[in-house]
Amino acid sequence: MTNPWLADFDAVAHSAFADAGLADTAVLKTPAGAEQGEVRCMVSRGVQVLADEGSVTSNQTTVDLLRADLPSGFTKGWVLVLTDGDYLIDSPPLSSDESLVRYLLRRKA
DSSP: OOOHHHHHHHHHHHHHHHHTTOOEEEEEEOTTOOEEEEEEEEEEEEEEEEOTTSOEEEEEEEEEEEGGGOOTTOOTTOEEEETTEEEEEOSOOSEEOSSEEEEEEEEOO
């Protein structure tokens, strides 16, 4: 269930971020290649993650997708088409709340 207040807030925030060049829209494709329309997103490149045990993972690309834009049946294996290329969503969500879902992206070969 999407929280209406959070969904409204994220839509307004995304619009402001997009006007400033900090948010994007992307085309979402199923694993079979069928386009499912545009989704609003915020892409973070060069992310560094410090894990609990002290290990560091760097140079990752993550995406926050607005849950309101995701079609039913959305899961890993889908492709996100951004202006700089196609990316594969091939892992479970890194985090999720009632309005945003964050995934790790991998450039599609």
